[in-house]
Amino acid sequence: MTFSRPSTMNTTNCVHFVDGLCVRSSNAPWYYSYKVSLIDGVSDQHLALGAPVVAYWLLSLAFHYLDTREWKALKKYRLHDSPEVASTNQVTRAAVIRGVIVQQILQTALGLFWVDDKPHSSASHAEEISRIAHRLAPLVGSADGVAYWVYWWAIPIIQFLGAVFLVDTWQYFIHRYMHINKFLYRKVHSWHHRLYVPYAFGALYNHPLEALLLDSLGTALAETLTGMSTRQAALLFTTATLKTVDDHCGYNLPFDPLQMLSSNNADYHDIHHQKIGIKSNFSQPFFMHWDAILGTQMTRQEMEQRRQKARVKVE
Secondary structure, eight states, X not given: OOEEOOOSSOOTTOSEEETTEEEOOOOOOTTOOOSSSSBTTBOHHHHHHHHXXXXXXXXXXXXXXXXXXXXXXXXXXXXXXXXXHHHHOSSOHHHHHHHHHHHHHHHHXXXXXXXXXXXXXXXXXXXXXXXXXXXXXHHHSOOHHHHHHIIIIIHHHHHHHHHHHHHHHHHHHHHHHHHXXXXXXXXXXXXXXXXXXXXXXXXXXXXHHHIIIIIIHHHHHHHHHTTOOHHHHHHHHHHHHHHHHHHTSSBOOTTOHHHHSOSOSHHHHHHHHSGGGTTSOOOOSSOOHHHHHHTOOOOXXXXXXXXXXXXXXXX
């Protein structure tokens, strides 16, 4: 992407003019497609709503397959044994699947109302970049490359990180309040805690009210407040879904990229599902800064120390 001031000698290659700047090319980076829809026959809106559902079940099935294997190499990574899952949890797998399907229907319905297609033409991209270049020109002189980088890389990265922060903030405070408010916990959030030992496809097993308020609405607001495009929303929704499934997978896998993303992983969230840690580790799904800042963080070592103290008192 290059910019120049218009001249009488050569303006035929300009894609767009804004404030006297000539945009000669609108070449997008490798990650962007000028196609009307990213997948032929599927609108970007439907992609943003369908991809998280497909991702949820694909990753859940992958972990379920691991659950059914007796591979010795996996044993050291499992947080709980399979018999413990069956004996401790207070809801059947069939009921969990039905509950998840209800949540996905609700979040899709909200998405159809909330998310729309936001098409961009080559000219609209060029116009935005040229405006950035015009504003940067007094500061950096030749703003051609800088404006291109700001538009295609800096702004999308800031939008995504901003959305991640908003999702984490929304979920932390509502999640924590659902534990503080006895009525909300008993009537709403306790549904999710019927799974004392989490597993992957139980990640979105929630009361319908929590499904809308905690998970769906928070992510939708983050997408809107950060001004994301429909395709950016698809990335955010799918990433958040994959992270949520992974956080409930029941494995502490050193080679899992989602667990390498932050210390807020399956092991961290598993502590929250235990009776001794239920008032801790509210952060989800991405990072754990709110737990660290507000003193609600518990490590596996701290949990075991508390259990040991409890055993000593009983003896």
